[in-house]
Amino acid sequence: MITLYAAMDSPFPHRVLLALEEAGATYDIIWIDLMNKEEWFEKKVNPAGGKVPFLVYGGPKLHPGEAPSTDAVRISESRVILEFLADIFPAAHLLPSDPVLRARARRFITTVDEKLIKTLVGFLFLGALLENLLAILEELQAVLPPTGFVVGDWSIADACFIPALVRVRSWLEAAMGNYTLEVAKEGVKALHSPRFARLQKYYDDAKARPSTEKTWNEKEVKLSFARRMDRFYKTGIVNSELRIPVPSA
Ligand SMILES: N[C@@H](CCC(=O)N[C@@H](CS)C(=O)NCC(=O)O)C(=O)O
The missing domain is CATH 1.20.1050.10 (Glutathione S-transferase Yfyf (Class Pi); Chain A, domain 2)
Known part of the structure; x- marks a missing residue:
């Protein structure tokens, strides 16, 4: 189970969406309105600044307002998420092997x-x-x-x-x-x-x-x-x- 927290005008979550598509991944998106950010996102999901993108890997299906399960992998920073996706989807060659x-x-x-x-x-x-x-x-x-x-x-x-x-x-x-x-x-x-x-x-x-x-x-x-x-x-x-x-x- 992969859930991406994203916001529409931000280029950073768009990076992750592109990589997920290139990898042929199955994923959920939870859209965050940064102009009207709801408290739960920072409180329950990404306490480090409430930024998007934020990726949750593993755990049950998530809905807006819910906290990810504690055993799920939670990753912030688009670049780190992209490297993670390159690692977990090796067949997609998101990074070259050379x-x-x-x-x-x-x-x-x-x-x-x-x-x-x-x-x-x-x-x-x-x-x-x-x-x-x-x-x-x-x-x-x-x-x-x-x-x-x-x-x-x-x-x-x-x-x-x-x-x-x-x-x-x-x-x-x-x-x-x-x-x-x-x-x-x-x-x-x-x-x-x-x-x-x-x-x-x-x-x-x-x-x-x-x-x-x-x-x-x-x-x-x-x-x-x-x-x-x-x-x-x-x-x-x-x-x-x-x-x-x-x-x-
Ligand atoms: N270095 C971070 C930048 C992410 C970032 O700055 N996201 C902005 C949107 S462009 C954000 O979520 N800001 C929180 C807010 O506006 O409340 C990354 O690459 O993921």
Whole structure:
């Protein structure tokens, strides 16, 4: 029995959903509304910050409001969960067997986490320059092989990258975030330009993948993100760890 606690607009649980689909796993999802988080989630399920994703492995079927059984395995942090899934579903090859490719996949994930995610938050909420975001995407593009996914075959490195990439494209196209319409247009134009030709192909391949088709609910993600931006403009809350003075209109 696998249960994933997830939230719609967050790219982190999306990583795990992709890997579960790629593994052909049978699993339950319990959706957490981060804009209106119910107490039970932090109290009974994930006391370490009440963050998603959170995975429960083993134990009986879970319902919202219930605590997982104490003998079930409980794991937080998307990257750790992805490695766990790679271990328990070896036939799915979520990580390649070649140590060099495994190292490359993990290095790529580190760049996504340490650079792309941070820059994306800065761009969406805090006025960071579009060019900063484009520069990181270019850096990631530069290590992609000529064809295929991050290390050739699909791996957990793609699970980490695809949720951020599809969101960047979608949010820029809809000009969602704390930046001007002109900046949004500039971003869309750049991503379709020859500068990002390899990334465009990667994006097309990622979008065509059944795991992405099944898990990328663009309409719902946009609705959820709109609520998040609304909260930001009213309260200055960027995420559970960062709050700034209420931004001026
Ligand atoms: N490093 C964590 C990040 C997870 C994370 O930050 N999740 C956010 C959603 S984007 C969350 O659950 N925040 C709790 C809240 O907003 O209350 C991971 O990779 O799983």
